[in-house]
Amino acid sequence: MPGALFTTLSFFLLLPSAATAIGQTCGNAGNYTANGTYQSNLASLAATLPSNTSSSPQLFATATAEQAGADDAVYALALCRGDITTNLTGCAACVAGCFRYAQETCPYDKAASVYDDDCLLGFSNSSSILDQANNVTRDMGTLYEYWNQQVIPGDATAVAAAVHELLTQTAQVAAASTPRLFATAVMDASGSAMPTTLYSLAQCTPDLSAADCQACLQRIIGLLNATTSVRLGGRVLLLRCNFRFENMIFFDGSPMKRITPTSGAPTPTTPPAPTSTNKRSGIKPWAIALFVAPPLVVVALCFIFYCRRQRRRYRKGGLISDRNAPSLILPEGNVRLRQKHTKNLQEQDELDWEMEAELSEFSVFDFHQILEATNNFLEENKLGEGGFGPVYKGKFPEGTEIAVKRLASHSGQGFVEFKNEVQLIAKLQHTNLVRLLGCCSSGDEKILVYEYLPNKSLDFFIFDENRKSLLDWNKRLVIIEGIAEGLLYLHKHSRLRVIHRDLKPSNILLDSEMNPKISDFGLAKIFSSNGTEGSTTRRVVGTYGYMAPEYASEGLFSIKSDVFSFGVIILEILSGKKNSGSHDCGDFINILGYAWQLYDEGRWSELIDASLVPMHHSAEMMRCMNIGLLCVQENAVDRPTMLDVVAMLSSKTKILAEPKHPAYFNVRVGNEEAPTAATESRSINEMTISVTTGR
Incomplete structure (x- = not known):
């Protein structure tokens, strides 16, 4: 075991401090146990595969680690881009960075594929990952796509055909370029067929045959559709092959092939000019067109509308509405879904x-x-x-x-x-x-x-003893700031003022780079540009532990209700503990009063999650704790707006107000016992909660 522990420690020391991969796919092979044999085997591969890949003439390597038997065996492959031959150190660093990125974004997953600009990495508990034929013909589980949001100008049909031609020819060159199976190309701007110069790259793992490489590349080129084929750049990656195209050169050296588009937009034919006018009738040709064109336009528009409508019809069933629901006022520019009774x-x-x-x-x-x-x-x-x-x-x-x-x-x-x-x-x-x-x-x-966001939700990390260590302070601060920016947009900068009403860690999703995204707007309330508060005469809906006291007791909600929920989340991110739960909060029944007491007595560091120790950012942590306590003040008027919060987070020199004691201070609120199975089967978002506020 000491040897395994040393190997694992070496694994983490070897990896760079920051990962820059563009994306990943986490496999469905289950999870491995922390500090177990599988992790030790994975660490062993992380220590050897980067250098083996960079030292290979083909910049490609496979490896297997089978310490303690086949049940915990790990199989892996790595490939660096074919044009980085002069930077072998960069190849090794890239593969090592992919191992770290996999650890961060697919924590404890037995299988993962990670894609960087300069390399790719895949590992699995199944030896099929090393089976070339299987991966080419069947496996799409490692697929990753990334597309530029801008569109190439010009005729869409001609552009799509030119892009397809560019990638097809690049794939053909790559499949024929043994032993590396790598190619680059350029298609110069050529009038209406391709108004923008595009650069392309295609690559396969060198252990494939030329035929398998061609088949793999054609398979992913076939994923292009009417939308993606006209983008101003994109990439599609499988573990065994990938392509990329951009409107700027992104690879080293000169393109290996220069491609001229052969398919362009059809040249319109000009009808011959009439040689005479119809003098007998006295009607000029342009007058005929003037009378005929409008009806034709109307017919064409009706036909287009009909086609769109038919395209959206369902094969089974149709859209239904709640016949008893009141009319819903929608954001500007939308169509009202009115009551219909027949x-x-x-x-x-x-x-x-x-x-x-x-x-x-x-x-x-x-x-x-x-x-x-x-x-x-x-x-x-x-x-x-x-x-x-x-x-x-x-x-x-x-x-x-x-x-x-x-x-x-x-x-x-x-x-x-x-x-x-x-x-x-x-x-x-x-x-x-x-x-x-x-x-x-x-x-x-x-x-x-x-x-789809691969890293699930915030609660998946901060409340799990094994995963919370994956969120260092810098990541947690980025999450706090991102949530604040999202709420500020909802409260102030969106077209209508939106109050979320159910902000909590499980509704904060994390993308591949651990950036937060607020989700679940089923309980949100919309206001006009001047409206910022309201009340409900129906049941109070929300989640225990995150509801502001004025909403829980009186049904009053406002933008300050979301601010309160945000403050709770800050304290949970800092402590790694749930606000409501059976954990040690001293004499207090929730984290709010406990945090305020520690802050007031100058012992604020006792609240901080143990995984963040030693604290190299103590000033930022204390500042965030101050902001969190300001957000959970008992009276809504004492809480800052999200505009204030964003300003406080963005400025390290701005002097912060001292918080008063928070809401629910030293008072038992609701039932603290673990929820029963019957309770858990209900929707916690719809639970009716009665709360007595106190001081």
């Missing part, structure tokens, strides 16, 4: 949804598409249980990974809440808000489709 208006309801989708950047999906993407909601694809139902991982045929939120019919979230979340978040655009890709409503099925 069956013959159901098609109009569906049409409203179609028009809504046309006006927004989200799609209305067919239920069969969702079933196919999630493999019929396979239990193995289940990511977790959300407030209103389970969330599944899915993948569309073109390779796009998604998170599917399937609203449970018994959850209590009706069609009104469903529409609220769809129509709200579809219009919100911010880097710290989760992106809604679309929705599906068929019969009793109400489904939301989000971007």
Whole structure:
């Protein structure tokens, strides 16, 4: 065991302090045990594979570590880009960085694939990862895509054909370029066919045959569609092959092939000019066109509208609405989904949804598409249980990974809440808000489709003794600042003022770089540009431990309600403990009073998560604790706005106010006992909570 511990320690010392990989896919092979044999084997590979890869003439290496038997064996491969032959040290550092990135983004996963600009790495507990034929013909589990959001100007059909030609020819050169199976190319701007010069790269692992390399590359080139093929750059990567194209040169050396587009936009033919006019009738040709053109335009528009409508019809069932729900006022520019009381208006309801989708950047999906993407909601694809139902991982045929939120019919979230979340978040655009890709409503099925974020949610890390060490202080500070920026956008900078009302760590999702994204807007409230507060006469909904006292006791909510929840999250991030739970908080029943006492007595460091010790950023930590306590003040007027919070976080010299004692100070609130199975089966987001505030 001491030897294994030394090897593991060497693994962490070897890896660079910062990882710069562009993305990863975490496998479905299960998790390994911390400090166990599998981790020791993985550390052994991390110590040898980087140098083996850089010293290989092909910049490619495979390895196996089988200490203590095949059950804990680890199989791995690494490949550096074929044009970095003059920087072998960079190759080794890149592979080592990928090991660290895998540890950070796929913690304790037995299988992972990591992609960097200059290299790639894959490891697994299955030897099939080293089986060339298997990986080329069947395995798409290592697929990763990245696309530039800008579009190449010009005729879309001609551009798409030119991009496809560029990549196809680059793939052919790569497959023929033994032994490295690597190629670069350029396609110069050529009029309407390709108005922008593009550079490309294609590469396969050198252990493939030329035919297998060609097949692998053609397979991922086939993933291009009408949207991605006109982007101003992109890359698609499998563990065994990959391609990339950009509008700027991104590789070393001169392109290995210069490609001229042969397929362009068809040249329009000009009809011959009329040689005479119809003198007998006295009608000029231009007059005929003037009378004929408008009806033709109308017919064409009707045909386009009809095609769009038909394209969105479902093969099974149709969109339904809550017939008893009141009319919902939507953000500016949207279509109102009004009450409909007769069956013959159901098609109009569906049409409203179609028009809504046309006006927004989200799609209305067919239920069969969702079933196919999630493999019929396979239990193995289940990511977790959300407030209103389970969330599944899915993948569309073109390779796009998604998170599917399937609203449970018994959850209590009706069609009104469903529409609220769809129509709200579809219009919100911010880097710290989760992106809604679309929705599906068929019969009793109400489904939301989000971007897939590989690192789950914040609570998955900060409340787990093994994973919390993966979040150092710098990462935690980035998360705090990101949540603050997202809330500021909702409260002040979005088109309408939005109060989230259910902010908590499980609703803070983390992307591949551990950046936070606020999610779950089912309980959000929308206000006009001047409105910032409201009240509810219905049951109070939210999550125990994060609700402001004025909302819990009187049903009053405002932007300061979200500020309170944010303050709780700050203290949880600092301490690694839940606000409400059976942990040691001295004489206090929650973390709020305990944190204030420690801060007031100058013992604030006793609150800090042990995984952050030794504290090299003590001043920042104490400052964040001060801000967190200001956010959880009992009276809403004493709490800062999110604009104030962002200013306090961004300036290390701004003098902060001293916090008073927080809400729920030294008072038992609700039932502290662990929830029973019956309680857990209910939606915690919809739990009715009665709270008595006190001092």
